Amino acid sequence: MVQDTLPAAGYTMAVGAPASPLRRYVLDYRGYRMVLDRPRRRLEVPTDVVTLALAFEGTMRLSDAxxxxxxxRLGSIAAGLRRTATIAEHAGVLYGLSVSLTxxxxxxxxxxxxxxxGGQxxxxxxxxxxxxxxxxxxxxxxxxxxARFALLDGYFTALFAYGPAWEPSIxxxxxxxxxxxxxxxIRTLVEGTGWSRRRLELRFRDHLGLAPxxxxxxxxxxxxxxxxxxxxGHPAGADLAALCGYYDQSHLDRAFRGMVGCSPREFLASRCSAAxxxxxxxxxxxxxxxxxxxxG
Structure with a gap:
């Protein structure tokens, strides 16, 4: 089902909701067609989403932020979970669709x-x-x-019918x-699974591509x-750091820069400029x- 279509100068997007039985595993489908007169650079931060982008026309250049x-430089892309951000650059025509998977x-x-x-x-x-x-x-x-989203529904329905499931402990x-x-x-996960820390890490890497x-x-x-x-509004400074599991504001800033490649302030400024x-x-x-x- 197509939920929304956003036409604009040089840009069209269609968002599709997967069929109900697939929604445990498929978050959404997004079709897009962009015609850009100069390169566009996007910073893609780490998420808990595996992305499959299928290109009909155009390529993207990907680098670590x-x-x-x-x-x-890739056409159709499979991107696993990454702990550092990606810079995606493209120009001219970019036409295709993406699937976001858990x-x-x-x-x-x-x-x-x-x-x-994982990481790739x-x-x-x-x-x-x-x-x-x-x-x-x-x-x-x-x-x-x-029609494209219906084809994707059929493709993933067939794959999920016989595909392997995660181990219950994972x-x-x-x-x-x-x-x-x-x-x-992590020690709680070790105790809950009954595995050693080493086995927990190995099984996580097998299933998600990253360590716990x-x-x-x-x-x-x-x-x-x-x-x-x-x-x-949101908590700020030390309150935000504590709520999100960091020792203090300095720890949050270091961790953020180490994963995203810029400070929280710089990231927010980029989002504001793109409004x-x-x-x-x-x-x-x-x-x-x-x-x-x-x-700009």
Missing amino acids: VAPTAGV PQGAFRAFGPVAGEL WAEAGDVLGPRLRTLAGRLADAPDWR TWAWHQLRRSHGLVP KQAAGILRLQRTLRLLTTPD ALPEPTDRVVGRVTSAVLNA
């Missing part, structure tokens, strides 16, 4: 490959196989976004991390970002995901 490198959904759809994607971006067809390439072609040929541990916004002590401590850091960061971007852009800042409902770095 914290430890800049030459980066990679970590459980990515594992059920793609098996152990989902864990191998990859060309989607290379890691997820020829069936995905076939799907991308069918999506490009579909007459409209409604499901429990992940629930504890999410429920506590990343504040539950890294996953907890992402959840703490997301809570911090939600509070910072709340329009009706007049036609496209929404965040790409997943309920998560703070992005800031535009050259919105």
Whole structure:
């Protein structure tokens, strides 16, 4: 079902809700077509979401925001959980769609490959196989976004019907991390699963691609970002740091910069400068995901 379409000069977006049985694993579908006269750079912060972006036209250049490198240029992208932010740059025409999956959904759809994607971006067809390439072609040929989202519903329904499930202990541990916004002590997870700390870390890496401590850091960061971007005010300084699991404001600032590549103040300034852009800042409902770095 298409929930919304936002046309603007050089930009169109369609947001699709997956079929009800899929919503445990699939957060949303987003179709987009952008025509830009100069490069756009977006800062994509760490989230608890696995992203699959299928390109019909155009490419993106991806690089790490914290430890800049030459980066990679990709068309269709599979992006696992990352503990550091990504800078995504594109220009000209960018036409395609993205699927936002929970970590459980990515594992059920793609098996152990989902864990191998942790911390990485990859060309989607290379890691997820020829069936995905076939799907991308069918999506490009579909007459409209409604038809494309229906094709995605069928694709993921088939994958989830026979795909592997998370181990119960991983499901429990992940629930504890999410429920506590990343504040539950790792020793509690060790005791609750009955595993050693080493086995817990290995099983997390197999299922999510990150260690429990890294996953907890992402959840703490997301809570911090939600509070910072709340329009009706939020705790500040030491109160915000304590609420989100940091020792003090200095600890929060260091952790934020170490994951996002800038200070909280700089991140918020980038979001404010992008307020007049036609496209929404965040790409997943309920998560703070992005800031535009050259919105002016």
